[in-house]
Amino acid sequence: MKSTTRGTLAAVVAGVAAAVGAAATPAAAVGVVPVPVPLGGAERALGTELPEVAGELPVPTAGAPDGPRYAEGRLLPERTLPRLPLHGGLPGADVRQPLPHLLGSGFDHVGADAPASELRTHAPGLAVDAPLSAPNPYGFGLPTAKTPQVGVLAPMVRTVPRAGLGAGPGL
Numbered sequence: 001m002k003s004t005t006r007g008t009l010a011a012v013v014a015g016v017a018a019a020v021g022a023a024a025t026p027a028a029a030v031g032v033v034p035v036p037v038p039l040g041g042a043e044r045a046l047g048t049e050l051p052e053v054a055g056e057l058p059v060p061t062a063g064a065p066d067g068p069r070y071a072e073g074r075l076l077p078e079r080t081l082p083r084l085p086l087h088g089g090l091p092g093a094d095v096r097q098p099l100p101h102l103l104g105s106g107f108d109h110v111g112a113d114a115p116a117s118e119l120r121t122h123a124p125g126l127a128v129d130a131p132l133s134a135p136n137p138y139g140f141g142l143p144t145a146k147t148p149q150v151g152v153l154a155p156m157v158r159t160v161p162r163a164g165l166g167a168g169p170g171l
Contacts, residue, residue: 032056032089032116051097056116058089073134075143081126083153090161092116099167114163125153 037053063085068077096111129149135141 032058032092049098051095054094056092058091058116058119060086060088062086075130075132075134076128078127079125079153080128083122083125083155086121086123087119088121089116089119090159108167108169110165110167112163112165114161117159117161119157119159121158122156124155127151127153 033056035055035057037055039050039053043050065082065084066079068079068082070077092115094111094113094115096109099108099110127150131146131148132143133146134143136144
């Protein structure tokens, strides 16, 4: 391939990567996408007041994995397949149900609010060691045989969900 063709190809790839990165930045900065549930048409059709319902959907973002660590005496790194962190959240909801006021006109409401909460996870990883040791200087530089080792790095999930239930005047 000619150097001019390579240069043109590199410029096109760099431009596409910049455009994709610029387009993805605003969506990743949001964190939570609101999801309203329109019930206005059903209210007019039924002639009654329906609950107000809204939700929140979190936008998951992947983090940078911890790279493999090289340890003395091993042929393969400690974390052969590192755990991938993923940050997102649990979906949220806000529901308000009107209740007829028992002592007069108007409406009271009962509401439940469960905002989107942060969720941090790590995918499972893998740690493997070869059935050979590092080169042995006393054995003419040849590795010696040993028991192979395989380990699974446990997944991790961390979150603190919260919710509230309340009642009050108005909707």
